[in-house]
Amino acid sequence: xxxxxxxxxxxxxxxxxxxxxxxxxxxxxxxxxxxxxxxxxxxxxxxxxxxxxxxxxxxxxxxxxxxxxxxxxxxxxxxxxxxxxxxxxxxxxxxxxxxxxxxxxxxxxxxxxxxxxxxxxxxxxxxxxxxxxxxxxxxxxxxxxxxxxxxxxxxxxxxxxxxxxxxxxxxxxxxxxxxxxxxxxxxxxx
Amino acid sequence: xxxxxxxxxxxxxxxxxxxxxxxxxxxxxxxxxxxxxxxxxxxxxxxxxxxxxxxxxxxxxxxxxxxxxxxxxxxxxxxxxxxxxxxxxxxxxxxxxxxxxxxxxxxxxxxxxxxxxxxxxxxxxxxxxxxxxxxxxxxxxxxxxxxxxxxxxxxxxxxxxxxxxxxxxxxxxxxxx
Numbered sequence: 001x002x003x004x005x006x007x008x009x010x011x012x013x014x015x016x017x018x019x020x021x022x023x024x025x026x027x028x029x030x031x032x033x034x035x036x037x038x039x040x041x042x043x044x045x046x047x048x049x050x051x052x053x054x055x056x057x058x059x060x061x062x063x064x065x066x067x068x069x070x071x072x073x074x075x076x077x078x079x080x081x082x083x084x085x086x087x088x089x090x091x092x093x094x095x096x097x098x099x100x101x102x103x104x105x106x107x108x109x110x111x112x113x114x115x116x117x118x119x120x121x122x123x124x125x126x127x128x129x130x131x132x133x134x135x136x137x138x139x140x141x142x143x144x145x146x147x148x149x150x151x152x153x154x155x156x157x158x159x160x161x162x163x164x165x166x167x168x169x170x171x172x173x174x175x176x177x178x179x180x181x182x183x184x185x186x187x188x189x190x
Numbered sequence: 191x192x193x194x195x196x197x198x199x200x201x202x203x204x205x206x207x208x209x210x211x212x213x214x215x216x217x218x219x220x221x222x223x224x225x226x227x228x229x230x231x232x233x234x235x236x237x238x239x240x241x242x243x244x245x246x247x248x249x250x251x252x253x254x255x256x257x258x259x260x261x262x263x264x265x266x267x268x269x270x271x272x273x274x275x276x277x278x279x280x281x282x283x284x285x286x287x288x289x290x291x292x293x294x295x296x297x298x299x300x301x302x303x304x305x306x307x308x309x310x311x312x313x314x315x316x317x318x319x320x321x322x323x324x325x326x327x328x329x330x331x332x333x334x335x336x337x338x339x340x341x342x343x344x345x346x347x348x349x350x351x352x353x354x355x356x357x358x359x360x361x362x363x364x365x366x367x
Binding site: 006057065067152158 | 197282320342
């Protein structure tokens with residue numbers, strides 16, 4: 001855990017710097033960088049990390065792991081301590097950092113707050129649901145660049161290879177859509 | 191095989207980040223600063239950089255209300271966009287997007303979190319998956335020497351950092367769905 005918890009790297013006066021196990025010159029990600037390294041080095045099969053800006057997903061990504069950040073209100077907040085606990089506009093969430101999609105499913109089911117925590121204010125009344133895989137084609141949007149910070153070439157290649165694999169598997173690609181930006185909101189909300 | 195082309199989200203992601211950081215630190219990060227002062231600690235350089243980049247200061251209740259309204263507007267726009275799912279015959283099953291602009295980064299580097307924090311302010315579930323068999327390659331992933339970084343506090347440093355070697359790492363993708 002980094003100083004303040006509001007960093008996607010992991011350095012603190014208490015524990016020093018948690019380095020990336022693949023390359024110690026690089027960060028392990030954060031704020032749950034210790035979780036990412038511990039799971040990557042098989043010190044622990046899974047951790048339940050927390051995320052308000054990337055703190056589950058960045059350490060998972062930088063350490064070659066699977067993870068999920070569920071919607072905030074599907075997670076119990078009881079017992080969570082934070083210096084910024086009064087900030088409830090953007091809600092913290094909790095989810096696993098782990099080695100497989102099966103582990104993501106197992107742990108996301110466990111941390112899902114309904115019905116166990118149904119008397120906690122704000123918890124969505126949404127139980128874990130088992131869904132059959134769809135028999136139809138899937139449809140994906142590909143969002144490569146946010147107009148602020150251009151991803152490095154290997155990141156872009158990875159996204160495009162993923163898109164190509166999905167398309168080759170028969171799923172539907174998505175075309176660029178400029179018109180949306182020029183349409184009034186009222187026409188979109190009908 | 192169909193060609194997959196980038197989608198554009200219905201808002202300016204830099205403005206979304208300004209709203210996001212303003213909401214994180216509505217009090218001007220005063221609680222964090224008090225904790226650091228009590229322990230006699232210097233703030234992490236990257237956090238200090240972010241607080242300055244996003245002009246973090248204590249907000250009036252009216253200013254905080256305005257940021258919350260912006261958040262609701264972004265959520266409404268995203269929901270409308272997803273329901274339309276332009277170019278798709280049905281609403282998206284997911285959006286494929288980077289977790290981060292880089293596979294990792296050097297210590298004390300001012301990185302851009304916008305690819306993950308976007309899904310926090312929208313409050314969409316977000317999954318990371320390793321792309322099996324993918325290895326970073328100096329040949330296939332050479333730096334784009336024709337790219338001109340944008341005029342903002344993050345793009346130039348991230349572009350220049352690309353000379354840093356991180357061969358052989360696994361690459362992870364973020365899927366908001």
